[in-house]
Amino acid sequence: MKGSHRTALLFLLPSFIFVAVFSLFPIFESFRLSFYRLILTLPWLGEKMVGWQNYADLWQDPVAIESLFTTLIFVGVTIPLELLFGLGIALVLNEAFHGRGLLRAVVLVPWAIPTVVSSQMWRFIFNDRYGLINFIFFGGDVSRYLAPLADPHLALIAIMAAEIWKTTPFAALILLAGLQSIPDDLYEAASIDGATAWQKFRHVTLPLLRPALLLALLFRTIDSLRVFDLVFVMTQGGPADTTNVLQFYGYKKTFAEGMIGYGSAIAVAVFLMSLIFSLAYLRFMKTRDHEGMTR
Amino acid sequence: MAHAKKFLFCVISFFYCNAAPTVAQNTEIRFVSWKAEAPKVWDQAIADFERQNPGIKVVREIGPQSSTQIHDLLSQKLKNRDSRLDVFFMDTIWPAEFASAGWALPLDRYFPAAEQYKFLPAPISANQYRGQIFGVPLFIDAGVLYYRKDLLEKYGFAPPRLWPELVEQAKTILAGEQSMQLVGFSGQFKQYEGLVCNMMEYILSGGGALWDEKRMTSALDQPAALEAVRFVRDRIIGEISHRGVLSYEEPESLVLFTQGRAIFHRNWPYAWTIANDPANSKIAGKVGIAPLPSFAGAKGAAALGGWQLGVSRFSMKPDLAWRFVAFMTSEKIQKRIGLATGRAPTRTALYDDPELAGKMPQLGSLLETFKQAVPRPRTPVYVPLSNIMQRYFSSVLALPNTDIKKRAALAARDMDRLLDLLREKQMP
Numbered sequence: 001m002k003g004s005h006r007t008a009l010l011f012l013l014p015s016f017i018f019v020a021v022f023s024l025f026p027i028f029e030s031f032r033l034s035f036y037r038l039i040l041t042l043p044w045l046g047e048k049m050v051g052w053q054n055y056a057d058l059w060q061d062p063v064a065i066e067s068l069f070t071t072l073i074f075v076g077v078t079i080p081l082e083l084l085f086g087l088g089i090a091l092v093l094n095e096a097f098h099g100r101g102l103l104r105a106v107v108l109v110p111w112a113i114p115t116v117v118s119s120q121m122w123r124f125i126f127n128d129r130y131g132l133i134n135f136i137f138f139g140g141d142v143s144r145y146l147a148p149l150a151d152p153h154l155a156l157i158a159i160m161a162a163e164i165w166k167t168t169p170f171a172a173l174i175l176l177a178g179l180q181s182i183p184d185d186l187y188e189a190a191s192i193d194g195a196t197a198w199q200k201f202r203h204v205t206l207p208l209l210r211p212a213l214l215l216a217l218l219f220r221t222i223d224s225l226r227v228f229d230l231v232f233v234m235t236q237g238g239p240a241d242t243t244n245v246l247q248f249y250g251y252k253k254t255f256a257e258g259m260i261g262y263g264s265a266i267a268v269a270v271f272l273m274s275l276i277f278s279l280a281y282l283r284f285m286k287t288r289d290h291e292g293m294t295r
Numbered sequence: 296m297a298h299a300k301k302f303l304f305c306v307i308s309f310f311y312c313n314a315a316p317t318v319a320q321n322t323e324i325r326f327v328s329w330k331a332e333a334p335k336v337w338d339q340a341i342a343d344f345e346r347q348n349p350g351i352k353v354v355r356e357i358g359p360q361s362s363t364q365i366h367d368l369l370s371q372k373l374k375n376r377d378s379r380l381d382v383f384f385m386d387t388i389w390p391a392e393f394a395s396a397g398w399a400l401p402l403d404r405y406f407p408a409a410e411q412y413k414f415l416p417a418p419i420s421a422n423q424y425r426g427q428i429f430g431v432p433l434f435i436d437a438g439v440l441y442y443r444k445d446l447l448e449k450y451g452f453a454p455p456r457l458w459p460e461l462v463e464q465a466k467t468i469l470a471g472e473q474s475m476q477l478v479g480f481s482g483q484f485k486q487y488e489g490l491v492c493n494m495m496e497y498i499l500s501g502g503g504a505l506w507d508e509k510r511m512t513s514a515l516d517q518p519a520a521l522e523a524v525r526f527v528r529d530r531i532i533g534e535i536s537h538r539g540v541l542s543y544e545e546p547e548s549l550v551l552f553t554q555g556r557a558i559f560h561r562n563w564p565y566a567w568t569i570a571n572d573p574a575n576s577k578i579a580g581k582v583g584i585a586p587l588p589s590f591a592g593a594k595g596a597a598a599l600g601g602w603q604l605g606v607s608r609f610s611m612k613p614d615l616a617w618r619f620v621a622f623m624t625s626e627k628i629q630k631r632i633g634l635a636t637g638r639a640p641t642r643t644a645l646y647d648d649p650e651l652a653g654k655m656p657q658l659g660s661l662l663e664t665f666k667q668a669v670p671r672p673r674t675p676v677y678v679p680l681s682n683i684m685q686r687y688f689s690s691v692l693a694l695p696n697t698d699i700k701k702r703a704a705l706a707a708r709d710m711d712r713l714l715d716l717l718r719e720k721q722m723p
Contacts, residue, residue: 040374041396041675042716063686128539129551142475150485150541152693236363238486239541239693241686255367257679258396 027271033264040258054265063241064249064266070156071246075224078163082220083213085164086171093172094179104176111169119233122162123149126234149235152242159230159243166230167223171216178212179205211285218281222274246270322612324619326382327356327372329365332565333635340631344622351615362386362488366678373398376609381616385430385603387421387670388488388677393605394424395675400606401427405617414641417599421670429605431624432641434632436600437668438496439661441552441560441570444583446472454585455559456595458497458526461588465535465558479535481548481557486689489544491671491681492598493561494688497523499596499669500589505684506672506710511717513710515687516703523590525699528692541693553578561587563600567657568637584657586664599668601641639665676713683709 034055037048058064093104110118125132128147138144148154182205190200228247231237237244237252247270254263331337341353358365366389372380373396385393393399406428411419418432440461442454446468455461465479483489495505503519506512514520532540540548545562552560553569553576560566573579589595604620606613622628629640634654639661645651646662672680687706691699 039716040370041392041678043395043397045716045719128537128542129556145539147537147539147542150538150543150693235542236485236487238685238689240690241486242693252682255370256363257676257682258370258392259679 030264030267030271033260034268036261038260040260050261054262055269057262058265058269063244064246066241067244067246067249070242070244071225071227074156074160074163074227074245075221078160078167078224079217079220081164082168082171083175083216085168086173086175086216087213089168089172090175090179093176107172108169110166111173113166115166115229116233118166119162119230122158122165122230123234126158150239152240155235155239155243159234162230162234163224163227167220171220174216174219175209175212178209178215181212182208214281214285218278221277221281225270225274225277322350322615323352323354324381324612324615325354325356325379326619327358327365327369327380328384329360330357331636332638333632336632336635340623340628344619347622348615348618351619353619370396370398373607373609377607378609378611380607381610381612382619383605383607384433385605387418387436387599387601387603388681390422390429390603390605391424391673392675392677394427394429398608399429400608400610400613401429402431402606402617402620403427405621406431413643415643415665417665417668417670418601418603418641421599421601421673422603424673430603431605431620432601432603433624433629434601434638435641435665435668436563436565436639437597437661437664438492438561438587438600439564439597439664440585440587441562441566442583442585443555443558443578443581445578445581446558447583454583455588458500458588458590459530461559462530462535468558469535476556478537478551478557480531480559480561481536481540481543481551482531482561483544483548484532484540484689484692485542485544486685487544488681488685490688491684492600494524494527494684495598495669495671496561496587496596497527500587500593501526502590502593506680506714508672511674511714513707513714515684515710516700516707521699521703524688524691524703526590528695528699532692533695541689564639564657564661565637567655584660586660594667597664597668599670674714674717676716679713680710683713 035049035051037045037050037053039045089107093100093107124130126148128134128145128150129142131145131148133148134145137146146154148158186204186208187200190204195203226247227245228251231243231245231248232251235243237248246266250263250266250270253259253266257263328337337355341355345351345353358368365384366386369380369383373393385399390399394401411428414432415435417437418435419428422428422430422432440454447454447464450464450468450471452464452467455464462479469477469479482493484493491505498505498520501519501523503517503523504514505520507514532538543551545566548557548560549562549566549569551557552562552566555577567582567584570576570582571579576582587595587597604623606616606620610616624641626642626645629642630645630648630651632638633640633645633651637655639655639658640646640651646658652658671677674680683706687702691697691702
């Protein structure tokens with residue numbers, strides 16, 4: 001018994017080392033650095049321990065607070081829409097029809113394209129002179145053309161549209177897997193009891209889909225709190241800072257400005273936010289499972 | 296001093312003794328650049344260098360095109376003291392930062408004052424930090440005004456000398472042409488580094504400044520600076536341009552001009568070659584070039600730009616690296632690159648070169664602009680300073696109802712706080 005235990009540990013070791021080197025160490029290091037004032041371009045100031053100063057500064061930094069709100073709006077708007085559209089797509093793809101296999105593959109395309117490439121594509125689509133969006137809405141009437149990426153009221157909406165387009169397939173994929181795990185005989189039983197399509201959806205599909213929904217919600221929240229590449233390619237945080245999401249702000253502080261301590265504090269804040277969201281969801285999933293069992 | 300020299304001698308001889316046998320085999324110099332417009336000229340120059348220096352191989356690492364992104368790449372490598380990096384490109388605004396961070400090697404011993412005099416003064420001063428020189432200028436850039444010669448002639452206008460004059464001319468032409476497609480002005484007003492260049496030209500040509508270099512405090516909240524920003528918002532963008540320019544960097548704004556859809560255009564000298572190339576431009580031969588206008592009672596100002604070559608302090612073979620830098624910035628190579636790409640050289644002598652003048656007729660008129668071009672603040676905290684300015688400019692331009700004075704005061708406070716860091720302890 002002991003021997004097999006040791007063997008098991010031995011097999012676990014590689015992945016443990018991997019996680020330690022590429023995940024635990026950087027997280028720990030970010031935590032450590034966030035308590036220092038370390039500015040790469042001013043090395044003579046040294047690496048000075050400043051306690052919670054970076055966090056206090058962060059709390060009073062109007063740019064950071066605005067950027068937090070921008071991020072929360074981004075998460076709050078994109079995720080419900082992604083799940084809604086994803087559910088619609090999943091329901092369609094769950095039906096049996098001719099060419100379903102092909103369609104299932106095609107739906108995944110937006111998700112499979114590297115974000116940097118699709119961001120570039122959306123930048124063209126939203127272009128103020130030759131963009132597709134303007135052409136669809138206004139045709140040849142150039143005088144009414146909008147410049148979504150130049151307009152502080154539209155830029156974030158444009159980025160959210162690109163994000164929804166890109167990640168809806170992911171939500172659809174998870175929800176489709178959830179739909180397929182629902183046994184057919186439940187629907188048969190419901191039909192015999194005379195349930196309408198809506199009643200079947202409301203009382204059979206939705207409750208049994210809850211774990212898949214929560215899982216999609218969890219993945220999407222963690223992922224979209226860290227939105228970066230769309231902003232990097234499409235707007236660089238502008239205009240007027242209206243698309244300056246937290247991760248982009250942290251990147252600018254750390255890599256462009258060399259403010260390692262302050263940038264780490266931003267990274268830690270984003271990390272803690274996703275951690276809290278994840279724990280809350282996991283909790284929610286557990287209690288729901290538990291309820292389901294006792295019922 | 297004697298000690299330092301002795302030490303230096305030891306270090307050099309150490310490297311020399313170690314390097315000498317390997318030179319006979321294959322010694323690599325690693326060079327990080329962006330993707331050049333005319334890669335063939337670069338390949339050829341590097342091949343020539345390798346032929347003249349048998350045993351040395353130049354490995355070129357092509358980085359991203361954008362200045363901000365190549366800055367990230369280089370600072371990552373230098374922060375990690377990567378010894379596999381010998382020579383790199385530097386934007387005009389980096390030498391102070393790279394010097395202060397201890398990333399760029401001081402080049403005084405290779406690049407003495409007598410040699411520096413052969414270059415234009417503005418880019419040389421951009422490469423100096425605390426009495427030492429950290430880079431050799433390769434190209435020079437400065438903001439210039441392009442205009443549609445045909446349209447200005449049609450309406451009997453001479454190139455504008457004052458900003459309000461430019462706005463009036465544009466309005467007359469726009470009213471006369473009655474074209475939906477035409478705008479009066481295209482420049483770079485996206486929230487990025489180019490925004491600072493564009494805005495500083497208005498502010499300086501109205502007698503204002505971005506900062507007070509002696510007192511090391513922001514000057515954005517001074518009346519002249521506020522007035523210039525208000526002018527750009529209400530008259531340039533509000534009256535003769537369109538809001539799309541708020542998302543434009545150089546390429547997008549240039550396309551608008553070369554498609555014949557803009558009367559006036561602010562850009563760097565490289566745009567001349569493209570705007571006059573019939574394959575890329577609908578207005579080839581109809582393009583005029585002039586110094587940027589000013590406000591009444593002040594002198595026009597052009598932001599200094601351009602690229603330099605620097606040597607990494609972590610290079611194991613600084614002498615060879617220098618040999619490469621000296622070769623690439625030599626008269627011969629600068630001329631070759633100029634002929635192929637239209638990039639303006641930094642060596643004064645080349646402005647009298649007939650062959651170059653034949654290919655780039657605008658060079659003569661650019662010389663005055665280059666001599667007077669103004670560098671952006673030379674400080675190790677330039678990048679964060681620039682981010683504060685970008686945020687301020689973009690906010691007041693994109694949101695026409697914001698209180699410019701209040702925003703400027705906030706930006707000035709942030710800049711001052713940052714500059715205070717420099718006072719905390721003097722560099723040893």
